[in-house]
Amino acid sequence: MKNEKHTRKEIIDSRLKHAGWDVNDSTQVVEEFDIIVDSSMVKEASTPYAGRQYSDYVLLGKDGKPLAVVEAKKSLVDANIGKEQAKQYCQNIQNQRGGELPFCFFTNGHDIYFWDLGNYPPKKVHGFPTRDDLERYIYIRKSRKPLASELIDISIAGRDYQIAAIRSVMEAIEKRKKKFLLVMATGTGKTRTCIALVDALMRAGWAERVLFLVDRIALRDQTLEAFKEHLPNEPRWPKIGEKSIAKDRRMYVSTYPTMLNIIRDEDTSLSPHFFDLIVVDESHRSIYNTYGEILDYFNTITLGLTATPTDVIDHNTFKLFDCEEGIPTFAYSYEEAVNNIPPYLSNFQVMKIKTKFQEEGISKRTISLEDQKNLILEGKEVAEINFEGTDLEKSVTNKGTNALIIREFMEESIKDPNGVLPGKTIFFCTTIKHARRMEELFDAFYPEYHGELAKVITSDDPRAYGKNGLLSQFTNNDMPRIAISVGMLDTGIDVRELVNLVFAKPVYSYTRFWQMIGRGTRLLEPKKIKPWCTQKDNFLILDCWDNFEYFKINPKGKEINSSIPLPVRLFGIRLDKIEKAQKLQNSFIVTNEITKLRKQIVSLPTKSIVILDAQSELQRLEDVNFWNLLTSDKLAFLHSVIKPLLRTVSNVDFKAMRFEKDVLEVSLAHLCKENEKFEALKESIIEEISELPTTVSIIAKESELIRKSQTNNYWATITEEGFDELIVKLSPLMKFREAVMPLGTAKYNFKDEVYAKEYVEFGPQHEALSIAKYRELVEQTVNDLVSENPILQKLKQGQEITTEEAASLAEVLHDEHPHITVDLLRRVYSHRKAQLVQFIKHILGIQILESFPETVSNAFSEFVKAHTYLTARQLQFLDLLKKFIIEKGELNKRNLIESPFTMLHPEGIRGIFKPNEIEEIINLTNKLLAA
Numbered sequence: 046m047k048n049e050k051h052t053r054k055e056i057i058d059s060r061l062k063h064a065g066w067d068v069n070d071s072t073q074v075v076e077e078f079d080i081i082v083d084s085s086m087v088k089e090a091s092t093p094y095a096g097r098q099y100s101d102y103v104l105l106g107k108d109g110k111p112l113a114v115v116e117a118k119k120s121l122v123d124a125n126i127g128k129e130q131a132k133q134y135c136q137n138i139q140n141q142r143g144g145e146l147p148f149c150f151f152t153n154g155h156d157i158y159f160w161d162l163g164n165y166p167p168k169k170v171h172g173f174p175t176r177d178d179l180e181r182y183i184y185i186r187k188s189r190k191p192l193a194s195e196l197i198d199i200s201i202a203g204r205d206y207q208i209a210a211i212r213s214v215m216e217a218i219e220k221r222k223k224k225f226l227l228v229m230a231t232g233t234g235k236t237r238t239c240i241a242l243v244d245a246l247m248r249a250g251w252a253e254r255v256l257f258l259v260d261r262i263a264l265r266d267q268t269l270e271a272f273k274e275h276l277p278n279e280p281r282w283p284k285i286g287e288k289s290i291a292k293d294r295r296m297y298v299s300t301y302p303t304m305l306n307i308i309r310d311e312d313t314s315l316s317p318h319f320f321d322l323i324v325v326d327e328s329h330r331s332i333y334n335t336y337g338e339i340l341d342y343f344n345t346i347t348l349g350l351t352a353t354p355t356d357v358i359d360h361n362t363f364k365l366f367d368c369e370e371g372i373p374t375f376a377y378s379y380e381e382a383v384n385n386i387p388p389y390l391s392n393f394q395v396m397k398i399k400t401k402f403q404e405e406g407i408s409k410r411t412i413s414l415e416d417q418k419n420l421i422l423e424g425k426e427v428a429e430i431n432f433e434g435t436d437l438e439k440s441v442t443n444k445g446t447n448a449l450i451i452r453e454f455m456e457e458s459i460k461d462p463n464g465v466l467p468g469k470t471i472f473f474c475t476t477i478k479h480a481r482r483m484e485e486l487f488d489a490f491y492p493e494y495h496g497e498l499a500k501v502i503t504s505d506d507p508r509a510y511g512k513n514g515l516l517s518q519f520t521n522n523d524m525p526r527i528a529i530s531v532g533m534l535d536t537g538i539d540v541r542e543l544v545n546l547v548f549a550k551p552v553y554s555y556t557r558f559w560q561m562i563g564r565g566t567r568l569l570e571p572k573k574i575k576p577w578c579t580q581k582d583n584f585l586i587l588d589c590w591d592n593f594e595y596f597k598i599n600p601k602g603k604e605i606n607s608s609i610p611l612p613v614r615l616f617g618i619r620l621d622k623i624e625k626a627q628k629l630q631n632s633f634i635v636t637n638e639i640t641k642l643r644k645q646i647v648s649l650p651t652k653s654i655v656i657l658d659a660q661s662e663l664q665r666l667e668d669v670n671f672w673n674l675l676t677s678d679k680l681a682f683l684h685s686v687i688k689p690l691l692r693t694v695s696n697v698d699f700k701a702m703r704f705e706k707d708v709l710e711v712s713l714a715h716l717c718k719e720n721e722k723f724e725a726l727k728e729s730i731i732e733e734i735s736e737l738p739t740t741v742s743i744i745a746k747e748s749e750l751i752r753k754s755q756t757n758n759y760w761a762t763i764t765e766e767g768f769d770e771l772i773v774k775l776s777p778l779m780k781f782r783e784a785v786m787p788l789g790t791a792k793y794n795f796k797d798e799v800y801a802k803e804y805v806e807f808g809p810q811h812e813a814l815s816i817a818k819y820r821e822l823v824e825q826t827v828n829d830l831v832s833e834n835p836i837l838q839k840l841k842q843g844q845e846i847t848t849e850e851a852a853s854l855a856e857v858l859h860d861e862h863p864h865i866t867v868d869l870l871r872r873v874y875s876h877r878k879a880q881l882v883q884f885i886k887h888i889l890g891i892q893i894l895e896s897f898p899e900t901v902s903n904a905f906s907e908f909v910k911a912h913t914y915l916t917a918r919q920l921q922f923l924d925l926l927k928k929f930i931i932e933k934g935e936l937n938k939r940n941l942i943e944s945p946f947t948m949l950h951p952e953g954i955r956g957i958f959k960p961n962e963i964e965e966i967i968n969l970t971n972k973l974l975a976a
Contacts, residue, residue: 053101053102053117053154055154056120056154056155057102057115057117057152057154060154060157060172060173061074061102061104061115061173063172063173064172064173064174064175064316065175065176066104066173066175066176068102072105072109073104073105073176074102074103074104074105075102075103075105076101076102077099077100077101078099078100078101078102078103078111078114078134078138079097079098079099080097080098080099080100080134080137080138080141081097081141082097082098082137082141098133098134098137100114100115100116100131100134100138101115101116101117102114102115102117103115103138103147104173104176104179106176106179106180106183107176107180110142110144110145111138111142111144111147112147112148112176112179112180112183113147113148113149113150113174113179114131114134114135114138114147114148114149114150115131115150115151115152115173116128116130116131116134116149116150116151116152117152117153117154118151118152118153119153120153120154120155121153122153123153124151124152124153124156124157124158125151125158126151127151127152128151128158128160128167130151131149131150131151131160132149132160132162134149135147135148135149135162136162145183145186145187146162146163148160148161148162148174148179148182149161149162149167150173151167155657155658155660155661156169157169157170157171157172157173158170159174159344161182161186164186164221165221165223168344170317170318170344171317171341171342171344171654171657171658172316172317172318174316174317174318175316175318178316178318178319179318181253181321182318184250185250185251185252185253185321188250189249189250189251190249190250191219191249192215192216192218192219192245192246192249192251193215193216193219193914193916194914195215195245195248195249195914196245196913196914197211197212197241197245197913198241198244198245199910199913201237201240201241201244201275201276202234202237202238202240202241202242203906203910204233204234204389204906205905205906205909205920205923205924206229206233206377206381206924207233207234207237207238207241208909208910208913208915208920209375209917209920209921209924210227210229210238210242210374210375210377211238211241211242211245212913212915212916212917212920213225213374213375213917214227214242214348214374214375215242215245215246216916216917217374218246218251218346222367223345223346223347223367224346224347224348224349224365224366224367224368225346225347225348225349225366225374226348226349226351226362226363226366226368226373226374227239227348227349227350227351227373227374227375227376228351228352228353228354228355228358228373228375228376228377228378229350229351229352229375229376229377230352230377230378230379230381230382230390230563230566231352231379231559231560231562231563231564231566231567232382232389232390232391232563232566232567232568233377233382233389233390235326235350235352236268236271236326236350237271237275239257239324239348239350240271240272240275240276241275242348243255243276243296243322243324244275244276246321246322247279247295251321252321252322252346253295253321254294254295254297254319254320254321254322255295255296255297255320255321255322255323255324256297256298256299256304256320256322256323256324256343256345257272257296257297257298257299257323257324257326258299258300258301258304258323258324258325258326258339259298259299259300259301259326259327260300260301260326260327261300261504261533262300262510263504263509263510263516263533263538264326264327264538265298265299265300266510267538267539268298268326269281269283269298272296272298276296279295279296280293280294280295280296281294281295281296281297281298282294282296282297282298283298283299289313290307290313290315292315292319297320301336301339302336302695304339305335305336305338305339305695306696308338308339308342308652308654309650309652309653310652311652314652317342317343317344318343318344318345319343320343320345321345321346322345322346322347322348323339323340323343323345323346323347323348324348324349324350325340325347325348325349325350326350327350327351327352327536335610335692335693335695337365338653338654338655338693340365341654341655342654347366349362349365349366352559352560352563353556353559353560354378354379354555354556354559355371355373355376355378357555357556358371358373375917379559379563379566382566385902386896386898386899386901386902386931387899387902388568389568390566390567390568391565391566391567391568391581391582391583391584392583393562393565393566393583393584393585393586394583394584394585394586395585395586395587395588395593396457396585396586396587396588397588397591397593397594398450398453398457398587398588398589398799399589399591399799400446400449400450400589400797400798400799401797401798401799402434402437402443402445402446402795402797403434403437403446403589403590404434405434406431406432406433406434406436407430407431407432407436407437407441407443407793407795408430408431408432409427409428409430409431412427412430412795413795413796415796416795416796430793435551438474438475438476438479438550439475441792441793442478442479442482442792442793443792443793443794443795443797444482444486444792444793444794445793445794445795445796445797446795446797447479447482447483447486447549448486448490448797449797449798449799450547450549450587450589451483451486451487451490452490453587453799454467454470454472454545454547454587455467455490457585457587458470458544458545458585458587459544459545459584459585461526461577461578462576462577462578462579466498466526467526467527467544467545468526468542468543468544468545468577468578469519469526469527469528469540469542469543469544469545469577469578470526470527470528470543470544470545470546470547471527471528471529471530471534471543471545471546471547471564472499472527472528472529472530472547472549473530473531473534473535473546473547473548473549473550473552473561474529474530474531474549474550475531475549475550476531477501477503477505477531479531479549479550480501480503480529480530480531481501483499483501483529483549484499484500484501484529487499487527494524497524497525498524498525498526498527499525499526499527499528499529500515500518500519500525500527500528500529501529501530502515502516502519502528502529502530502533502534503530503531503532503533504532504533509533515528516528516538519540520540523576523577526577534564535557535560535561535564536557536560536561536563538564539567540564540567541567541568541569541570541573541578541581542569542575542577542578542581543564543565543567543584544565544578544581544584544585545565545584545585545586545587546561546562546564546565546584546585546586546587547586547587547589548561548586548587548588548589548590548592549589549590550590551590551591551592551595552590552592552595553595555596555599558592558596562586565584565586566584568581569581610691610692610694611699611702611703611706612645612691612692612694612697612702613688613689613691613692614706615645615691615702615705615706615709616642616645616687616688616691617684617688618706618709618710618713619638619641619642619645619709620642620680620683620684620688621713622634622638622709622712622713622716623635623638623639623642623675623680624675624680625713625716625717626638626716627675629716631716633765634716634765635675637765637769639672639675642683643666643672645691646663646666646687648694648697649663649690649691649693649694650693650694650695650696653693655690655692655693656690656693659686659690662686662687663687663690665682666687698776698777698779698780700779700780700782701776701777701779701780702776703779704730704733704772704775704776704779705772705776707726707729707730707733708730708768708771708772708776709768709772710726711723711726711727711730711768712765712768714726715763715768727760730754730771731754731755733779733782734751734754734755734775735755736782737751737775737778737779737781737782738781738782739751741781743778743781744778744781747774747775747778750770750771750774750775751775754771754775822862823862823865823870823884823888824888826858826861826862826865827858827885827888827889828888828889830857830858830861831889834854834857836850836853836854836857837854837885837889840882840885840886840889840891841889841891843891846882851880851881851882854881854882854885855867855881858881867880867881867884870884874887874894874896876894876895876896876897879894897931897934898931900973901927901930901931901973902927902931904969904972904973905923905924905926905927905969908923908965908966908969909923918949918950918957919957919958921949922946922949922954922957922958923966925945925946925949926941926946926966926970929945930970930973930974934974935974936970936974938967941953941954941963941967942954942955954966
């Protein structure tokens with residue numbers, strides 16, 4: 046049995062060394078640190094006796110003062126046994142020497158616990174901090190300021206809900222919470238809000254280093270630009286061209302795979318205590334598998350950002366960020382943003398387009414007579430063609446259907462200011478092949494644009510990224526106008542000028558659906574107007590696959606099961622095959638598959654914290670006798686304990702592994718004599734092999750095996766050696782496999798026609814169209830009359846008119862259209878007290894007439910910006926008050942201590958604000974209501 050001394054020397058010393066501590070250097074580490082406890086310290090430190098104590102390790106700062114105590118226990122006992130002992134040592138050292146309370150560690154070598162006494166409860170960590178880490182921790186603990194009094198930079202994030210979101214997180218941080226989730230609709234400024242929070246935390250001394258995690262390179266570059274714009278003086282990583290991690294920056298932006306490689310790499314590995322805050326942007330399901338290791342590794346405050354509506358957020362996300370009962374730290378929805386006055390996001394209209402083939406399928410009954418004649422001339426049987434509408438772009442593609450969608454789009458789309466070309470547009474396609482076909486059709490229909498009008502932008506194309514890449518061209522240049530995408534542009538891309546979205550594919554995930562809609566919700570920035578989009582009132586969605594209808598019937602979409610990682614599946618099938626071979630007493634297969642199984646285990650990333658935590662379990666497998674006979678207990682151990690560890694495997698050729706899994710699966714069916722399953726799996730493997738391009742020289746060397754393995758005779762006589770040969774020789778070639786249409790896919794060019802075409806009201810403002818049309822009617826009438834009406838001409842020239850002239854003008858407008866009345870104008874323009882002349886001046890562009898809701902919203906917004914120290918509950922009260930005034934149009938003091946304000950505090954405003962603040966608020970409301 047390993048004793049405490051052995052644990053210290055063999056394991057703990059090594060882990061301290063990895064963190065930069067030299068246990069042989071007494072200026073860094075003191076072993077058996079002598080602590081004198083006199084009788085006066087016994088009561089204060091809860092120490093049971095006076096005398097001498099000896100701490101296993103004390104880690105010293107550059108000034109020679111103790112930074113941390115490390116209490117060591119045997120590797121086979123629970124580290125928590127040393128918890129109270131380590132705490133007493135820390136307190137006694139402070140009492141004896143004065144200065145800062147040392148940080149507390151207790152460990153059995155494998156498990157390390159960190160305790161920031163008086164601040165946070167103990168937490169399991171995955172390594173010791175460096176000396177720099179501990180000195181940074183000490184500095185932060187000494188110098189951090191109260192967050193309640195820390196002002197928020199409103200030039201970065203000055204909207205009321207952004208301030209409320211930041212304040213909610215800051216208040217929770219002061220309560221010593223460490224995990225948070227912000228749910229904010231796409232386009233409401235999640236990144237800006239986060240940057241303003243980071244700025245406040247840095248100024249207040251709560252954070253020095255921040256990591257921002259994203260899932261794609263394009264989002265990394267976008268986020269770096271945002272930090273550069275708003276916090277230009279904070280050093281950022283990476284700079285252009287930097288590959289290796291730099292340790293002298295303050296802001297770090299990384300994709301998940303890059304950061305995972307960094308923490309696993311011996312040469313570049315970061316300390317688990319390197320960051321003070323990690324922001325997880327749009328966390329997705331992979332964060333719960335391989336990439337969850339990043340959040341587990343770092344000991345830090347963690348902030349999750351997502352645009353997914355609260356009611357459909359995966360429960361794992363709430364659990365990950367410690368949000369009880371599915372309630373995020375702060376939420377701001379798309380509906381709130383669109384309905385705000387003025388709106389923060391653009392609303393949208395939906396046009397539903399459905400073709401005849403989509404509705405009725407492709408068959409003799411739906412194909413035109415002319416197309417049927419052409420088929421006969423080509424020697425094809427019309428009767429053999431029979432596809433459902435849902436088969437389009439799966440087992441059949443029809444050029445005529447794609448052409449019809451493009452022509453309808455070009456006719457119905459929102460155009461640029463010249464009214465000729467569509468404004469910026471994203472086409473969401475099913476596959477890369479589908480996207481390429483769309484691009485070819487655009488080029489064929491509109492050759493005058495020389496192939497620049499529409500371009501495919503996908504994540505696997507290296508030309509998509511960079512300063513002059515396709516994405517940059519689409520964002521910053523006049524052309525291309527249309528980005529054709531398969532998945533890359535579904536989320537996270539910020540192009541404010543987007544005015545058209547085309548759903549040329551069915552979508553089954555509600556989360557993904559709203560992320561795609563979110564591409565168009567951003568409003569234009571007044572100071573950055575581009576010539577191809579000078580105004581944006583709303584945007585248009587052309588839905589070609591009944592997606593909106595689908596989500597009305599299935600509000601949460603299709604239930605998507607979390608997929609089991611490929612390495613885990615491969616390991617599991619191999620175990621099943623070994624178990625079956627043992628029952629059949631086939632020792633050759635058992636030995637062969639055990640060898641491969643052990644190779645899989647050797648491939649586990651040794652620097653992964655998941656693998657480091659599982660060392661005691663993995664040690665069992667190092668005993669050769671373990672593999673001599675795999676009993677049912679051993680197989681159960683491999684299934685339940687070892688198999689899940691394979692989820693950590695990431696840097697492998699997954700295309701090769703998938704082929705290996707497929708061959709292993711068919712070999713298991715062959716062993717079990719499951720003939721139907723064997724035949725079905727065999728056909729799919731033949732299809733994979735048939736897609737290898739034999740024109741590539743490295744593949745041509747295996748052309749004989751490729752040819753043979755596609756014959757029935759080969760599979761009728763296949764042996765275990767034959768299965769191995771397929772895996773060894775062909776799996777490395779699968780990365781060259783051509784992305785062709787599935788076997789048997791039919792390609793046609795039948796003329797299609799529109800089956801259904803209609804506008805659908807789907808959005809927060811169902812009534813917006815009728816109001817807009819009325820305003821359009823009034824404005825058109827006034828502008829048409831200017832040339833012939835002398836009173837309007839006087840107003841246009843900036844002259845004032847008399848009461849009699851105003852009355853005369855009212856009669857003229859009434860004669861032109863009886864529904865143009867002051868009462869209606871007040872309702873439509875949301876201004877309760879304006880006179881006719883004020884509306885006319887507004888229409889003629891002489892003076893801006895701000896609506897009552899706009900006046901109220903702007904006043905409250907300015908009030909919040911001037912009082913950024915307000916708490917989250919105070920901000921909530923002001924938001925409720927703003928809505929109350931807009932809705933009721935009046936307010937008296939008594940209202941402020943009645944419902945709905947008593948929902949926030951039983952005493953209403955008196956329980957939330959100080960007397961001087963209440964006076965300020967009442968003055969604000971009086972001024973608004975007197976206007």
